[in-house]
Amino acid sequence: MFFSPTMMALTAPHLNNHFEILCLCSGEDPALRETRREELLKSATILGLKSPNDVTVLNDDRFADSMTVTWDHNLVAEILSRKFVASIDSSTPELSLDVLITFDNQGISSHDNHISLYHGALH
Known part of the structure; x- marks a missing residue:
């Protein structure tokens, strides 16, 4: 990993993070x-x-x-929102997390799937 x-x-354990x-x-x-x-x-x-x-x-x-398939960043963003946005109103979403960690804009070995996760998280 x-x-x-x-x-x-x-x-x-001493940090008590979830x-x-x-x-x-x-x-x-x-x-x-x-x-x-x-x-x-x-x-x-x-x-x-x-x-x-x-x-x-x-x-x-x-x-x-696949190392050569780019995932739809809008779909990635939708999945992340469903998982980590507790409620959405017209002004601001209420997130159920403090930090989101994902790949950077180059992925591991320029892996397109990893790069898609980065762009989906930004979106």
Whole structure:
């Protein structure tokens, strides 16, 4: 997991942070999706997550696992909003999080999916 050092630092027990993972794709092969989800859950627990319920894995075919497929940043933003915006009124949304951590504008190895997450989070 690329973000292991960050996760370990932010889940240190004395900080009393609540950390969640939202994964938009668990792999291209449907036969391995459950295995990859379980691997993510186990890794997250080892790295400090308090509960397996703090990991959400989507299996949405609109998020193809590919280094060359760009995800719709509007759709990424919509998914993030549904997950982390507690209520929306006409003036300001009420967020259910303090910090959102994602990839930067270059992704890992220029991975288009990662870059799409960055742009969706900005949107």
